[in-house]
Amino acid sequence: MTGPSGSIGDDELLGSLRAGDEEAFVTFVGRHNHSMLRIARSFVPSSAVAEEVVQDTWMAVVRGIGNFEGRSSLRSWLVGILVNRARSTGAREHRSEPVATNQPAVDACRFDEGGQWISPPQHFAQDVEDRVSAVELSQRIRSSLDGLPVRQRQVVMLRDIEGLNSKEVCDLLDISDGNQRILLHRGRSRLREELEAEFGKV
Amino acid sequence: MFLRPRDLVCQQAVELVTDYIEGALSRADRRRFESHLAGCPHCTEYLEQMRVTIQLSGRIEPDELPLEMRDELVALYRQWHADAG
Numbered sequence: 688m689t690g691p692s693g694s695i696g697d698d699e700l701l702g703s704l705r706a707g708d709e710e711a712f713v714t715f716v717g718r719h720n721h722s723m724l725r726i727a728r729s730f731v732p733s734s735a736v737a738e739e740v741v742q743d744t745w746m747a748v749v750r751g752i753g754n755f756e757g758r759s760s761l762r763s764w765l766v767g768i769l770v771n772r773a774r775s776t777g778a779r780e781h782r783s784e785p786v787a788t789n790q791p792a793v794d795a796c797r798f799d800e801g802g803q804w805i806s807p808p809q810h811f812a813q814d815v816e817d818r819v820s821a822v823e824l825s826q827r828i829r830s831s832l833d834g835l836p837v838r839q840r841q842v843v844m845l846r847d848i849e850g851l852n853s854k855e856v857c858d859l860l861d862i863s864d865g866n867q868r869i870l871l872h873r874g875r876s877r878l879r880e881e882l883e884a885e886f887g888k889v
Numbered sequence: 890m891f892l893r894p895r896d897l898v899c900q901q902a903v904e905l906v907t908d909y910i911e912g913a914l915s916r917a918d919r920r921r922f923e924s925h926l927a928g929c930p931h932c933t934e935y936l937e938q939m940r941v942t943i944q945l946s947g948r949i950e951p952d953e954l955p956l957e958m959r960d961e962l963v964a965l966y967r968q969w970h971a972d973a974g
Binding site: 721746795807847850882 | 898899900901903904906907908911913931932934935938939941942943945946947948949950951952953954958959961962963965966967969970973
């Protein structure tokens with residue numbers, strides 16, 4: 688699958704990381720630390736605990752990098768360590784919420800009684816990415832992500848931000864492929880809705 | 890508009906978008922979905938927006954790392970490299 692743009696760079700960093708290149712390490716940490724904090728936070732009760740989990744993960748990564756065999760991408764190895772730690776730390780607090788909800792992808796009021804669009808999707812302005820800086824766009828997506836129910840947020844972050852594949856996500860979160868797709872669908876649908884509200888042409 | 894019983898309506902089509910992108914639809918459902926899209930510019934637009942949403946999520950920019958945390962981690966890394974070497 689094609690992962691996010693950072694994933695190829697990570698694997699190229701591996702040699703430098705093993706060789707003790709501090710600049711490569713700072714790049715690697717800078718690239719992942721923030722989303723690791725967010726992922727950790729979705730499993731544990733507080734930001735302070737999330738920071739501890741991320742710190743522990745980096746320590747495990749530093750210790751393990753020499754033995755990393757490259758069977759998975761560096762990114763999925765890193766995220767795997769993180770999620771396993773976060774899950775075990777948060778296990779007591781984390782109640783699994785039911786996956787199946789009847790929340791539709793698109794609000795029912797946008798369709799007529801026959802299920803046809805009354806209020807069709809508004810085309811995104813062509814210049815979204817010119818008009819809005821990448822940093823600002825990232826902030827908006829992050830704040831939309833924060834509004835998602837925790838299980839949807841976890842799946843969307845792991846799949847679409849960290850670039851893990853569906854099997855990796857099912858294994859890490861211990862959910863079925865069908866449930867993974869439902870969560871992904873609900874989460875992506877909500878993000879799309881918010882982008883449309885922001886960038887759809889009126 | 891006349892609907893055959895097996896035709897999808899838009900409200901059903903939007904619920905199949907993720908399964909379609911994930912390649913998880915049965916062959917029959919994929920055909921129904923694609924034939925709906927062929928006649929429905931709104932649902933075609935909807936599918937495109939879901940793809941754009943995924944792309945934009947994948948390009949999210951990392952925040953600046955707090956200096957203090959960076960220094961701590963670099964110290965740890967330096968220590969590891971000294972021990973390993």
